[in-house]
Amino acid sequence: MQPMGFNQLQQETQFNTSSLNRLLKTLVEYDYVKKNTEGKYELGVKPFTLVYGNSAWHSLSYDIHKILENISMQFGVTAIFVVYLRAGCLVLDKVICPDNVAMRSVGDLSADYLYNPWGFLRLFSMSKESQHEWLDKPCTLEKEQYYAFADFIQQNGYADDQNMLDKNMRRLAVPIYDKNNRLTASIAVGSFVNLLDDEK
Numbered sequence: 001m002q003p004m005g006f007n008q009l010q011q012e013t014q015f016n017t018s019s020l021n022r023l024l025k026t027l028v029e030y031d032y033v034k035k036n037t038e039g040k041y042e043l044g045v046k047p048f049t050l051v052y053g054n055s056a057w058h059s060l061s062y063d064i065h066k067i068l069e070n071i072s073m074q075f076g077v078t079a080i081f082v083v084y085l086r087a088g089c090l091v092l093d094k095v096i097c098p099d100n101v102a103m104r105s106v107g108d109l110s111a112d113y114l115y116n117p118w119g120f121l122r123l124f125s126m127s128k129e130s131q132h133e134w135l136d137k138p139c140t141l142e143k144e145q146y147y148a149f150a151d152f153i154q155q156n157g158y159a160d161d162q163n164m165l166d167k168n169m170r171r172l173a174v175p176i177y178d179k180n181n182r183l184t185a186s187i188a189v190g191s192f193v194n195l196l197d198d199e200k
Contacts, residue, residue, distance in 0.1 A: 003040035031085040037180060046085065061093060067187065068095040076197070077189040078103045082118045082173070084183060087111065089118055101169055101190045114139050114146070117159035117173035118188045124150040125175075125183040140165055159186075163193050170196060 004012070010020055024041065027033040031044040068079040072095040080103055081093040088111030091104045104110070113119035113134055123134055123146075135143050141164060153159050163170040173188035 003036055003038065003042040005040050009041060029086055031087070064187075065093050065095070068093060071095075071187070071189060072097045075189065075191075076100065076195060077191040079187065079189045080104060080118075081185065081187055083185045084122050085109070089113075089122060097191070100195055101192055103171070103188070103190045114141075115165060116188070117149075117161045117171050118186045120146075120149050120153065120159040120161070121173055121175050121183060121186055124153055168193055 006020070006024075009015075009024070010017065013020065015023065024033065028035060028041075028044070031046040033041050034044040036042055064081050068081060071077065071079045076097050078096045078101050079094070080091050082089050082091055082104075084090075088109050091106050091108045094103065094106050096102060113123040114137070123131060126134075135146055139146065145164065149159065149161075158175065159173045161171050169190060170193050171188060171190040173186045175183050176185040176187065178184045
């Protein structure tokens with residue numbers, strides 16, 4: 001599907017203005033459609049997650065799965081691939097390291113940005129106003145500790161919970177940006193602290 005403006009969509013669909021506005025708002029909200037930088041509508045992430053057999057997406061998924069396998073085998077950690085939707089963080093793929101943490105299941109969709117490093121990446125890519133709204137909710141840590149995570153992300157380019165959320169587990173997440181420098185996904189790893197080898 002080529003990007004289309006509102007007027008072109010209205011001509012193609014023959015929907016009246018208010019109906020098309022409502023429909024597009026819903027499609028954008030659930031990531032079936034997104035508005036690009038030119039103000040035109042194009043396919044969002046959701047159709048690709050539903051139609052896993054799409055050749056371009058399938059190829060990318062295969063490559064990502066291989067990356068997750070390599071990370072898991074080389075470092076002895078569980079690795080997941082997370083995409084960011086309006087509704088939250090969606091786990092699209094996972095490679096479990098036997099005898100280590102299981103982490104999230106494939107298909108899990110969650111907006112618990114305060115409880116994992118891939119959530120930190122999403123939280124601190126939001127506007128300051130949105131960040132404050134999230135941090136005003138009951139949290140596991142103090143606000144200052146979350147802002148320390150934000151500083152760490154800015155200085156190092158990845159998120160690390162430094163086993164502060166669970167003293168027995170450590171998780172890290174590396175962001176993936178699109179061509180417009182928007183956070184779209186991440187690769188995250190997790191391990192029980194006693195199984196980590198910091199020299200690796």
